[in-house]
Amino acid sequence: MGTQETYPIDVGAIREDFPILDRMVGGDIETPGEGEGDTQPLVYLDNAATSHTPEPVVDSIADYYRGYNSNVHRGIHHLSQEASVAYEAAHDRVAEFIGASGREEVVFTKNTTEAMNLVAYAWGLAELGPGDTVVLTEMEHHASLVTWQQIAKRTGADIEFIRVDDEGRLDMDHAAALIDDSTEMVSVVHVSNVLGTITPAAELAEMAHAHDAYIFVDGAQSAPTRPVDVEAIDADFFAFSGHKMLGPTGIGVLYGKEHLLEAMDPYLYGGEMIRSVTYEDSTWEDLPWKFEAGTPVIAQGIALHAAIDYLDDIGMQNVRAHEDHLAEYAYNRLAGFDDVEVYGPPGDERGGLVAFNLAGVHAHDLSSILNDHGVAIRAGDHCTQPLHDKLGVPASTRASFYIYNTREEIDALVDAVDDARQLFA
Structure with a gap:
């Protein structure tokens, strides 16, 4: 499914490291991997929620x-020293x-959400x-929006939202008007998990710093899919x-x-985070x-090291090129x-995901039909209820892509959507 000549990366070789992609789905979920009855080849397009894990x-x-x-x-013993070296190397x-x-x-x-809460608290x-x-944006994930909302309630601070225009882009004139001397923190999603919008994080950082404010960049959808340089962005905080x-x-x-x-x-x-403790006080590591x-998270940190090595062997520029190619297609x-209806900016201006709705069909119903075709996507508000309210829909269907996905899998998605169109016609 795809060759090195067809794609910016060798998708066929990459897929060999992901045996889960060979699964047939649609059978008995009580016995995973041993489906009964009608099954379909898995087409996994839910990567913005969770990607798969390669053998290395x-x-x-x-x-x-x-x-x-x-x-x-x-x-002091040998195993602890080995683990410590590997964990620090991560x-x-x-x-x-x-x-x-x-x-x-x-x-x-534990995740981006905990990182956001750490800074907020x-x-x-x-x-x-x-x-x-x-200052937030109207397309913030709940990890950002809810966290800062609740901190503002506790502290008496105010929350302002940078508008998103009809094509899913940030209104940067509005951003410039909102970010002023009262601003203490600008917290922005780097790539929207619904609209696919890539925000101008470095420009927003410059606006924030001009008013002695800080910027927190939510990189949950950007760090996996494109080169990130926190110093070039001049982010004060960044999470993924x-x-x-x-x-x-x-x-x-x-x-x-x-x-x-x-x-x-x-x-x-x-434990672990202290340097010294007495009955009266403590100091920090x-x-x-x-x-x-x-x-x-020792094992997880070591595995994250391996995941980064895997991505860097492909090259993050190549990862981004493949994502951009699939998203536009x-x-x-x-x-x-x-x-x-497809939400967000045009295909050549977005990250590697597409959220959409079929007229007259709830996203959950469409997702169920796609599942019958073996196509795994996400349906719901994607932890962005206020954004969906702004869009005027209760939910959307989202397909998201990664290094092992192909145009043929997108064709399978589109064919399944077309079947749904005929069913509900």
Whole structure:
């Protein structure tokens, strides 16, 4: 399904590392992998929610548990030292991947949501107050919107939203008007998980810094799919999740400029993150460990290292080119139906996903029909209820692509949508 000549990357060779893509689906879900009755080849187009995990990354987890499973930073013995070296090397690898200056700026969390909460609680509760403003966009994921909304309620700060125009682009004139001397934080999604919009994060960072405000960039949909350089963006904080970029669930990354993380108090307290403890007081460990309380995500961090190695072997420029190619192809094919509405900017101006609706059909019903064809997509509000309210729809159907997807799979999606059109005609 695809060759090196057809795509910017060798999709056929990549797919060999993902045996799950050979599954037949549609049988008995009580016995996964052993379907009964009518089955279809899996067409997996739900990568914006969770990507699949290649064999080398799975092997890295198994190697840890089989060979040197131990807690880190607490043992003198050989296994603990091995695990500690590998876990610290994972921080170094992430720092290199996103252009951070070193491991001190890389905190491992459970996911992007926890990274957002860490900053909101550790920085926001201490720094925000009445008269202060946090500026978001109308297309924020709930991880950003709900978190800052609740922190604002606690602190008396205000929340403002940068408008999204009819084509799904940010209204940058409105952004310039909202970001002023009352602004303390600008928190923006880098790539919208519904519209596919790629926000001008560096320009927004410049606006924020001109008013002595900080910027938090939600990179959950950008770090897996395109080159990221946090220093070039001049992001103060940046977050993403491992499970959207070939890694395991249960690990996310918070990047923060070292001087900001140094000034912040910990978000969680307990073991691992302390330097000294008395009955009266405690002091904190150096960065990044002061934000990683308790036994950390050791196996997941090691696996994230392996996932980044896998992506870098392909080349993030090539990953982006493949995503852009598929997104434009899918946009153009779906937009060819006069009763299908596709949300967001044109196909050549978006990240690797397409959200759409079929007229008169609820997204959940359409998703069910696609599932009957073996096509796995996402239906719902995608943790962006206010954005869907703005769009005037309760939900949307979203197809999202990654390095192992092909045009033939998009054709299968479009054929299934066409079958649904005939069914509901």
